[in-house]
Amino acid sequence: MKKEVRIRPFWYSDAWLFPKLVTVVTTLDADGQLNAAPYSHIMQYDVMHKRPRIMVGFRQDSHTFKNIVATGEFVINCPSADYLEDVMESARFYPEGVNELEHTRFTAIPSHKVKPPSLEECPQIMECTVDEIVRLDQSSGIVFANIEAIVMDEGLEEMDRAERIPAMNLPIGLGDQDRFEYFFARTTDVVQYTLKETPRGYQASKIRTSLEWDSQAMQGLMEIPPNVREMVTIQVETYATGKGATVVTIQHMDELMAEFGMDRAVMDRFRTKDKDANATPAGATEASAEQESAKDSKKIDSLLEDANKLDPDVEFTREACAALTSVPRPFIKKAMKGIVKKAKTEGVALVDVAFVERVNAERNA
Numbered sequence: 001m002k003k004e005v006r007i008r009p010f011w012y013s014d015a016w017l018f019p020k021l022v023t024v025v026t027t028l029d030a031d032g033q034l035n036a037a038p039y040s041h042i043m044q045y046d047v048m049h050k051r052p053r054i055m056v057g058f059r060q061d062s063h064t065f066k067n068i069v070a071t072g073e074f075v076i077n078c079p080s081a082d083y084l085e086d087v088m089e090s091a092r093f094y095p096e097g098v099n100e101l102e103h104t105r106f107t108a109i110p111s112h113k114v115k116p117p118s119l120e121e122c123p124q125i126m127e128c129t130v131d132e133i134v135r136l137d138q139s140s141g142i143v144f145a146n147i148e149a150i151v152m153d154e155g156l157e158e159m160d161r162a163e164r165i166p167a168m169n170l171p172i173g174l175g176d177q178d179r180f181e182y183f184f185a186r187t188t189d190v191v192q193y194t195l196k197e198t199p200r201g202y203q204a205s206k207i208r209t210s211l212e213w214d215s216q217a218m219q220g221l222m223e224i225p226p227n228v229r230e231m232v233t234i235q236v237e238t239y240a241t242g243k244g245a246t247v248v249t250i251q252h253m254d255e256l257m258a259e260f261g262m263d264r265a266v267m268d269r270f271r272t273k274d275k276d277a278n279a280t281p282a283g284a285t286e287a288s289a290e291q292e293s294a295k296d297s298k299k300i301d302s303l304l305e306d307a308n309k310l311d312p313d314v315e316f317t318r319e320a321c322a323a324l325t326s327v328p329r330p331f332i333k334k335a336m337k338g339i340v341k342k343a344k345t346e347g348v349a350l351v352d353v354a355f356v357e358r359v360n361a362e363r364n365a
């Protein structure tokens with residue numbers, strides 16, 4: 001049975017559960033005095049690369065909001081769960097002009113692009129300047145801000161998400177009770193799910209090109225995730241045809257991506273380690289996508305070593321292990337053991353990529 005709940009101010013904090021980011025926002029007042037306070041009403045606002053922005057909501061009479069209005073700058077510091085007590089200390093209603101940090105273990109360090117300092121103990125930090133302020137009537141002040149710099153502890157950026165989550169140990173805000181009891185969760189029980197191929201997900205090998213693609217453009221196409229590669233193929237060919245071209249070049253791709261606010265750096269984030277990533281579409285004139293990065297290569301070597309230790313009667317090929325790189329790390333051993341079991345049941349002594357793909361397809365069916 002469900003029951004309708006009254007919508008009241010602070011609905012998002014009272015009955016409704018709304019897990020949120022926990023941050024400490026640092027600002028300077030007009031006289032250059034430092035202020036710090038926790039804020040969780042925060043959300044990415046404009047996610048395109050062209051103009052990344054963030055949105056933060058404040059009580060209009062808070063020192064933080066007043067300082068932002070006065071100076072146009074602030075820093076969003078994300079502390080680890082080990083600093084929750086300090087976060088709570090900075091939330092106390094200290095009088096204007098009091099530097100809350102003096103009552104905490106946080107240390108102010110210079111920021112890269114803005115005047116308000118950052119907090120050394122915070123593994124991820126965002127330096128912001130005001131783009132627009134909306135003062136909601138008798139309610140929050142909403143600040144839409146430009147992201148001037150994203151600063152992280154060294155080593156974090158390079159980590160896989162599975163490693164970075166425990167390394168950063170960010171708390172999750174779970175709201176408050178009566179404005180005094182604040183609830184948080186720690187990210188100690190993280191679960192991971194793998195997105196299965198979409199029902200219409202195209203295998204790269206099934207995509208047909210109708211124009212000729214030069215080798216650079218083909219390589220660019222191969223960097224697009226397989227499930228959107230068909231759409232991109234059609235869009236780029238339509239674009240190139242519109243330009244009167246008969247051969248698709250990387251410039252056509254770049255121009256089209258730019259229209260969406262994307263550039264090559266953004267596209268890199270979509271680069272897939274999927275087994276189809278480097279397959280060449282039928283009809284393509286050149287295969288140019290065989291680019292195994294050094295990192296991938298090391299990962300495949302280590303998988304091969306592990307796989308071939310599992311059973312003396314079942315050997316994995318390197319290509320079979322390459323096809324396994326898309327399996328999330330916590331599940332990889334289990335996946336390999338499943339493959340070995342299946343190989344033994346079927347009397348298969350050599351696990352090749354076709355065998356891995358068949359087992360995957362059966363599992364996903």
Ligand SMILES: Cc1cc2nc3c(=O)[nH]c(=O)nc-3n(C[C@H](O)[C@H](O)[C@H](O)COP(=O)(O)O)c2cc1C
Nearest residue numbers: 037038039040041057058059062063064091092093
């Ligand atoms: C975890 C946490 C999250 C908070 N998030 C917000 C928020 O998003 N917006 C807000 O106005 N106040 C929020 N507060 C309350 C302010 O931090 C508190 O009112 C503080 O005293 C304001 O300080 P200031 O006047 O120095 O800015 C939060 C408090 C805590 C403990």
